[in-house]
Amino acid sequence: MRGFFASIREDMATVLERDPAAKSRLEVLLCYPGLHALWFHRTHHWLWEHGYLLLARWLSQVARLLTGIEIHPGATLGRRLFIDHGMGVVIGETAVVGDDVTMYQGVTLGGTGKEHGKRHPTILDKVVIGGGAKVLGNITVGTNCRIGAGSVVLRSVPDHSTVVGVPGHIVFRNGERVVITDPKLINDPLSEALSAVATEVKKLSHRLDKLEHPDAEAATSAAYLRHIIDDIDYQI
Numbered sequence: 001m002r003g004f005f006a007s008i009r010e011d012m013a014t015v016l017e018r019d020p021a022a023k024s025r026l027e028v029l030l031c032y033p034g035l036h037a038l039w040f041h042r043t044h045h046w047l048w049e050h051g052y053l054l055l056a057r058w059l060s061q062v063a064r065l066l067t068g069i070e071i072h073p074g075a076t077l078g079r080r081l082f083i084d085h086g087m088g089v090v091i092g093e094t095a096v097v098g099d100d101v102t103m104y105q106g107v108t109l110g111g112t113g114k115e116h117g118k119r120h121p122t123i124l125d126k127v128v129i130g131g132g133a134k135v136l137g138n139i140t141v142g143t144n145c146r147i148g149a150g151s152v153v154l155r156s157v158p159d160h161s162t163v164v165g166v167p168g169h170i171v172f173r174n175g176e177r178v179v180i181t182d183p184k185l186i187n188d189p190l191s192e193a194l195s196a197v198a199t200e201v202k203k204l205s206h207r208l209d210k211l212e213h214p215d216a217e218a219a220t221s222a223a224y225l226r227h228i229i230d231d232i233d234y235q236i
């Protein structure tokens with residue numbers, strides 16, 4: 001188990017590393033409610049784990065009053081979590097957060113209201129969750145994902161993905177642009193429209209190929225269209 005002061009030093013170093021606005025250790029110590037909430041949570045989590053449930057809950061509400069951040073004492077948080085600004089952040093009882101996660105003000109790791117038991121999300125390492133994003137239900141957000149500000153994420157997200165929108169959909173995976181073409185997975189009107197256009201373009205491209213004497217312009221445009229289609233990562 002790491003020492004108390006070692007973990008505080010690590011938390012402060014994390015803020016200095018990830019927030020360009022942070023100028024000194026003293027400023028970090030005094031002006032970052034996300035850090036204070038984290039330190040409160042460690043005590044509350046210990047009390048929760050040792051059966052002092054009501055005391056832990058009550059103290060977590062006092063911490064919310066002081067920091068604007070509500071972390072249920074039952075939540076499991078990893079190392080080097082950075083909650084920037086913090087006001088309005090809510091982390092539910094069965095949420096699990098990995099190491100090196102960053103989240104901004106207004107983030108909710110909540111339940112959908114329909115589940116029991118493990119009903120809050122699991123956030124794996126190195127995830128960044130933008131301001132106001134809601135991640136709901138017993139889902140998993142994979143390593144190194146980025147969740148756009150204001151998104152509402154209701155399904156698990158594979159590693160190395162960027163998710164935006166309401167409901168959240170993947171726009172990048174492993175650095176490649178993603179267009180979802182599986183009808184069961186489409187929950188974004190733009191992806192749906194793009195998928196229909198891509199199918200139509202593919203058909204036209206084949207017809208062009210079949211023309212007996214294609215002129216130079218048609219050949220160029222068919223090659224150009226094929227280049228666009230080949231560049232898209234279709235998530236099927």
Ligand SMILES: CC(C)(COP(=O)(O)OP(=O)(O)OC[C@H]1O[C@@H](n2cnc3c(N)ncnc32)[C@H](O)[C@@H]1OP(=O)(O)O)[C@@H](O)C(=O)NCCC(=O)NCCS
Pocket residue numbers: 085104129130131146147148149150151162163164165171
């Ligand atoms: C999601 C995010 C990480 C994506 O960043 P990125 O990888 O640089 O991606 P881009 O900006 O190229 O955006 C990719 C696409 O997603 C869209 N997009 C980006 N962020 C979005 C958001 N929050 N909501 C909806 N759509 C979004 C862009 O418009 C773009 O769409 P387009 O290609 O059709 O024009 C970033 O936009 C974001 O929201 N970061 C959170 C930052 C934050 O909360 N800061 C708080 C500071 S107090």
